[in-house]
Amino acid sequence: xxxxxxxxxxxxxxxxxxxxxKKTGKKAAEPVTLGDWLKHAIKRYxxxxxxxxxxxxxxxxxxxxLLLRTLAMPLDSKPALLRRKLTGAxxxxxxxxxxxxxxxxxxxxxxxxxxxxxxxxxxxxERVIIPRxxxxxxxxxxLDAWLPDPAKVKRVVDVCTGSGCLAILLAHHFPxxxxxxxxxxxxxxxxxxxxxxxxxxxxxxKLRHSDVFDAVPKVKYDVILSNPPYEPSAHCExxxxxxxxxxxxxxxxxxxxxxxxxKFLRQARDRLQPHGVVLIEVGGLQAAMDREFxxxxxxxxxxxxxxxxxxxxxxxxxxxxxx
Ligand SMILES: C[S@@+](CC[C@H](N)C(=O)[O-])C[C@H]1O[C@@H](n2cnc3c(N)ncnc32)[C@H](O)[C@@H]1O
Numbered sequence: 116x117x118x119x120x121x122x123x124x125x126x127x128x129x130x131x132x133x134x135x136x137k138k139t140g141k142k143a144a145e146p147v148t149l150g151d152w153l154k155h156a157i158k159r160y161x162x163x164x165x166x167x168x169x170x171x172x173x174x175x176x177x178x179x180x181l182l183l184r185t186l187a188m189p190l191d192s193k194p195a196l197l198r199r200k201l202t203g204a205x206x207x208x209x210x211x212x213x214x215x216x217x218x219x220x221x222x223x224x225x226x227x228x229x230x231x232x233x234x235x236x237x238x239x240x241e242r243v244i245i246p247r248x249x250x251x252x253x254x255x256x257x258l259d260a261w262l263p264d265p266a267k268v269k270r271v272v273d274v275c276t277g278s279g280c281l282a283i284l285l286a287h288h289f290p291x292x293x294x295x296x297x298x299x300x301x302x303x304x305x306x307x308x309x310x311x312x313x314x315x316x317x318x319x320x321k322l323r324h325s326d327v328f329d330a331v332p333k334v335k336y337d338v339i340l341s342n343p344p345y346e347p348s349a350h351c352e353x354x355x356x357x358x359x360x361x362x363x364x365x366x367x368x369x370x371x372x373x374x375x376x377x378k379f380l381r382q383a384r385d386r387l388q389p390h391g392v393v394l395i396e397v398g399g400l401q402a403a404m405d406r407e408f409x410x411x412x413x414x415x416x417x418x419x420x421x422x423x424x425x426x427x428x429x430x431x432x433x434x435x436x437x438x
Contacts, residue, residue, distance in 0.1 A: 130355045131167045133160045133174050149186070150197035152209055153179055163217040166355035169245045170223040170230070177223055184227045185212045220356035230278070235287070237280050238309050242302035244365035246280040248342045249396055249418050249425050254281075254288050257416055261392045261427060262337065268292045270334060272386075274327060274341040274379055277365055279307030279320070281342060286316045289338075294320045297331060300364060327375065328382040335388045341379055342396040347372040372400050373407055377438075380408065384433050393428045401426075410436050 146155040153175075160167075160174035171177040183190055185208050186201075201209065215221050224230040224245040230237050232251045239245055259265040272295040273282035282296035296311070298304050304322050311320045325331050345368040346354075358366070368374050376395060383393050394416075397404055401424060404413055411433065413426040 130358060131172060132164050132355065133167060135161060135164065147200055148197060149182065149199050149201060152182060152201060153197065156182060156213055159213060159217050165217050165220070166357045169247065169357060181212055181216060181223050181226070182209060185209055220360070222357045222360055225360060232280050232284060235284065237278050238306065238313060239278055240306065241360060242362065243278040243306045244361045246278055248281060250281050250284065250340065250342060252419060253394065253416055253425050254284050258338070263390050265289070268337045270336045271338040271340065272297065272336050274339065275343040275375065276307055277303050279310040281340060282320050283310060283314050283316060285340065286320050292319070295323055295331065296320055297323045297325050297327070299326050300362065327378045328386060333386060336386055337388050337391045339383045339387055339391065339393045343375040343379060344368045345372045345376065345398050345400055371403060373403065381438065384436065387430045387433060389430050391430045393433060394425055396425045398424055408438060410438065
């Protein structure tokens with residue numbers, strides 16, 4: 116069986132601290148093989164209380180991923196590889212990587228300069244949040260059911276695109292559509308440009324520098340989607356060190372988390388086709404959204420982990436909304 120490490124999608128705000136280890140009193144033998152180093156790394160994740168949730172949800176998966184990448188070994192290697200002894204140079208490389216991850220608290224994805232949404236791989240660095248969106252399951256499994264003819268979708272937009280990951284998922288899902296990808300951060304757009312090029316989508320994905328829709332021509336879209344910054348500012352302050360490595364403007368949604376969402380909904384109203392839909396991912400803000408936008412009758416989409424944190428709004432509701 117291969118050692119398969121494809122980091123799953125996560126919420127933006129579900130940091131998970133690795134619990135401290137139980138003391139056994141025994142002194143551990145020096146690690147020699149890759150398997151020894153994996154056990155050693157997991158113990159260090161526990162000892163240092165590193166926070167997970169950006170790349171993987173458990174120390175084993177993240178440690179294995181980092182070891183394989185550091186040693187330039189395939190992620191789908193066979194378990195027999197765990198018996199391989201590490202060379203002196205490899206040990207130094209692994210020690211260095213573990214130090215940066217566990218003592219300096221740099222997220223694994225920034226160390227390896229990559230992140231996955233399902234099978235799709237994206238370049239990432241500190242200029243963008245690490246992709247972990249529920250749209251990974253919503254786009255392929257549920258979106259089509261809300262559209263009169265998915266094959267005829269012509270224009271879609273990803274507002275707050277960051278690394279461009281969701282714009283790219285949309286472009287793959289709607290192969291005939293033009294995709295706009297909006298972000299206010301020029302740094303994020305530079306990263307998105309690399310990803311659009313890597314996915315050979317320059318012909319269909321257009322990057323736009325804009326505060327929500329302010330600088331975007333008024334065209335009508337079939338699908339308007341966003342995974343905006345939605346953490347209440349005070350919550351951002353309390354996030355663990357690993358999350359402070361991500362751009363603050365990718366997380367901070369203002370005092371109650373709803374600043375960008377309010378603007379987004381007001382501007383989306385004039386840009387949606389009569390048959391179109393708006394989708395927003397909002398983390399833990401469901402109740403706040405229902406309270407703030409009762410007239411929109413938000414439909415909460417089902418997600419596999421039950422967090423149901425993506426809402427959908429149809430065009431007639433949005434047009435009738437007086438907000
Ligand atoms: C949570 S990240 C989402 C990135 C990406 N869509 C994803 O799912 O990984 C939010 C993004 O919104 C951008 N952003 C923040 N304020 C914005 C604004 N007023 N207008 C447009 N983009 C904004 C940030 O730069 C950041 O890249």
